[in-house]
Amino acid sequence: MNSTRAVKLTEAEIRRHGADRSVRDLRDPRHPGLYLRFWSSRDRGTWHLVRGKRWVPIARWPDLSVAAVVAELPAIRQRLLRDPATALVASGMVTVGQLLDWYGDRMSRDRSLSAKRKAGARSAxxxxxxxxxxxxxxxxxxxxxxxxxxxxxxxxxxxxSYLRQMFALLLTAFRQASKLGMIDGNPMAGMRFSDFTKARILPKAAHLRDVQLPELMQQLAPAFAMTPGDAMLALMMLSHGTRIGETRLARWADVSLAAAEWFIPAVHTKTRIEHRLPLTAQLKALLTRYRAIQQAQGYDGAYLFPNRRSEPLTETQASAVFTRLGQGAWTSHDLRKVSRTTWTDLGIDGHIGEMLLNHTLGKIASTYIHTQAMQQRRAALEKWHAWLDQIGFATIHGLTEALFEIPQNSLQATIGEASGHLTEFVTSEDSK
Known part of the structure; x- marks a missing residue:
């Protein structure tokens, strides 16, 4: 089996000759020096670039198709001219499609990434x-x-904003492939998103404002009686500014009324950093009332927000909760945004607000601040929940004792005065 056959190289032609064991090598007169040598299995082979008597392996077939290896020939020849000793056996990663397949598979196996992030990358x-x-x-x-x-x-x-995310994903894929030697250099090195557009990416408009929260509380009060799970999910997010993903996965084992703390494991957070949130007296009362409702309905399981299978709500099921509650006017993320905005208006320290949201701290802050500031966080949430009490939260959690003095010159005083005339107050605002 020493035969070399001259053919017009195509995928179909390679497979046809692969069935003929009398053929060892294929070459194409249009591409001098390029040979394909079949393996003994005949369903695979190695591309070679022949220079004199030296056969230089450059890639494997079918990992690298005919079209791909032909496209790379000029670059491969240049590399050999620069360094004749260069090892050129390629991984098959010649096209961007192959690189994206490799990186997509790599991301799917990365245990440090959330399922949501993996799904987003896979879709992009x-x-x-x-x-x-x-x-x-x-x-x-x-x-x-x-x-x-x-x-x-x-x-x-x-x-x-989505285009920027896709660009970042592509940039990371090229950078990783280059670092691991999967590609010869990184052609995207030095590229920035701003090279392609100077348009500003504006933050999404808020669909909930502090002046609309009294009306929201009026909505959640009867909802807590009719559909306690839906209302509780919204109240937990509004009360703490938490994300929908980490809230829907909350477990009773991670809620300690004795220690007055809600613990969110790192595996449930977007930042992959565990999060500890103080529980105010209002939240302890609310959680106690909610647990009693669950038990009265025959549920004594592990999760705060179970589905019919007694598992935590899925992403789709949790999103459906806010479709029902918001009716298209606002989303779950709007609860987090309005919480953060109102904290600022209440005079809560910005750094404490970021810690409550479990945002990743900047490099300088991470280096010099080694505290979870639990007392400051607790004071901030106590101030926030006292503000919410003035617009109807107290009627839901059932804690009748006035726990906190609210300064008359704070934002809540304005809302407190208006809460006696909620209809007039809310209808004067644009609800969109």
């Missing part, structure tokens, strides 16, 4: 990045080609 790759960039070769990626195939067309279809 499948719906946008691969359809637009799949056939481009890695070595030919330039700012101009990215702008032509991805950035400019996509800006007309998706939000700039």
């Amino acid at each position: 790759i499948a719906q946008h990045l691969k359809p637009r960039l799949e056939s481009l070769t890695v070595a030919r990626i330039t700012a101009d080609s990215l702008d032509k195939h991805l950035m400019w067309p996509c800006q007309a279809e998706v939000s700039l």
